[in-house]
Amino acid sequence: MxxxxxxxxxxxxxxxxxxxxxxxxxxxxxxxxxxxxxxxxxxxxxxxxxxxxxxxxxxxxxxxxxxxxxxxxxxxxxxxxxxxxxxxxxxxxxxxxxxxxxxxxxxxxxxxxxxxxxxxxxxxxxxxxxxxxxxxxxxxxxxxxxxxxxxxxxxxxxxxxxxxxxxxxxxxxxxxxxxxxxxxxxxxxxxxxxxxxxxxxxxxxxxxxxxxxxxxxxxxxxxxxxxxxxxxxxxxxxxxxPRDAVPIEEVRRVLRWHLRANIQHYGPQRGLVLFRKFAARYLAPYPAFQARRRALLTLEDPVSFLDAVDAVLAEAAASGTTPGPREPS
CATH class of the missing domain: 3.20.20.70 (Aldolase class I)
Structure with missing residues (x-):
């Protein structure tokens, strides 16, 4: 209804x-x-x-x-x-x-x-x-x-x-x-x-x-x-x-889906560049990302980019990081 x-x-x-x-x-x-x-x-x-x-x-x-x-x-x-x-x-x-x-x-x-x-x-x-x-x-x-x-x-x-x-x-x-x-x-x-x-x-x-x-x-x-x-x-x-209830595996799944959709729509190079602003928000709650932010967001190859994302999320999982509430930027 x-x-x-x-x-x-x-x-x-x-x-x-x-x-x-x-x-x-x-x-x-x-x-x-x-x-x-x-x-x-x-x-x-x-x-x-x-x-x-x-x-x-x-x-x-x-x-x-x-x-x-x-x-x-x-x-x-x-x-x-x-x-x-x-x-x-x-x-x-x-x-x-x-x-x-x-x-x-x-x-x-x-x-x-x-x-x-x-x-x-x-x-x-x-x-x-x-x-x-x-x-x-x-x-x-x-x-x-x-x-x-x-x-x-x-x-x-x-x-x-x-x-x-x-x-x-x-x-x-x-x-x-x-x-x-x-x-x-x-x-x-x-x-x-x-x-x-x-x-x-x-x-x-x-x-x-x-x-x-x-x-x-x-x-x-x-x-x-x-x-x-x-x-x-x-x-x-x-x-x-709430953001702090989203499992790391769900973040990985959605991030990969979104990047793939971007690449299909814009092509590999432009799709990745335009995806960076979204990736920064997906990963913002994790300290491992903050330490690697510049290096990760300047990668130009989608495969290398996803490898770096996986490393951030693996470190977050190993440390038991749970994202807390964040103000929208």
Missing amino acids: PTFFVRDVPIYGDVVLAPMDGITDPPFRALGRLLGSAMAYTEFIHAVDVLQRPQWVWRRLRPRAWEAPLVVQLYGHTVSLLVEAARRVQDQLGPAIIDINMGCPDPSIVRRGAGAGMLRSPLKIARLFRRLTQVLDVPVTAKIRLGLDEGCKPYRLIARVLEENGAALLAVHARTQAQGYRGQADWEAIAEIVSLVRIPVLGNGDVRTPEDIARMKRTTGVAGVMIGRGALANPWLLARC
């Missing part, structure tokens, strides 16, 4: 891997789905790239059957370009859902009125979602922040505008753009939004443990919990498993 619906799309599960630029590529999305993410969000894609470099975009996204329900996330600041880009994505890729990013805090994006910069313009948001719901057959959703800073937090208005103009789901990162990823996420604001709208709400921010998942659901009433940096530090969190 579905946990909730995004309009007519059934969602089975209440934990979702958040879209993250440079992170939620096809291999990591696949891992997220295997470990329990109820939806597969792509990295955000600029509407202009869809229109000017479509083949690059199609190659980058490359949807697969296991990703369903796939959510393609777009960003931009021009209504007409976003609408046309969304139409082309729908027609070319056939995602279950199209999401508009209105939460990216990057100043270079915000200055152009995209990402969290969209939150300055409720009327533009209304116009955009009204047009998207007229043009598209698939549901349209949004990911937002609470506002730009403490003096500009229009999340109540934005939530109502989105629902009234056809948004089928709202994901809320409970910080402002100025906060970035600092400070405490305001879960009370998420609960406010849940009380204001009838569409499903996903809560995002400061979810690092299985207990956090349960507490966010209990205290805010969200339909689901979206996990970003917490899942990057501990992808098993998507399965409600």
Whole structure:
């Protein structure tokens, strides 16, 4: 039985891997789905790239059957370009859902009125979602922040505008753009939004443990919990498993699977280079890795790399190292 619906799309599960630029590529999305993410969000894609470099975009996204329900996330600041880009994505890729990013805090994006910069313009948001719901057959959703800073937090208005103009789901990162990823996420604001709208709400921010998942659901009433940096530090969190309960053999199995998927997607050299950021997080809890970090992360041959990983994990197993809780980096 579905946990909730995004309009007519059934969602089975209440934990979702958040879209993250440079992170939620096809291999990591696949891992997220295997470990329990109820939806597969792509990295955000600029509407202009869809229109000017479509083949690059199609190659980058490359949807697969296991990703369903796939959510393609777009960003931009021009209504007409976003609408046309969304139409082309729908027609070319056939995602279950199209999401508009209105939460990216990057100043270079915000200055152009995209990402969290969209939150300055409720009327533009209304116009955009009204047009998207007229043009598209698939549901349209949004990911937002609470506002730009403490003096500009229009999340109540934005939530109502989105629902009234056809948004089928709202994901809320409970910080402002100025906060970035600092400070405490305001879960009370998420609960406010849940009380204001009838569409499903996903809560995002400061979810690092299985207990956090349960507490966010209990205290805010969200339909689901979206996990970003917490899942990057501990992808098993998507399965409600704390990092210190993950056996070393499971770390080895998942790390090898992920590297193999990266190599299949990108090729041996680029696949290994792009995998380094993930390997650093898989191995971060082990002292043996910290002593060899630089040497291991500069290896250029996948076989040598895996040999070095095995040596780190063997030393951790021999010493009885149990990773403790870590703050997401």
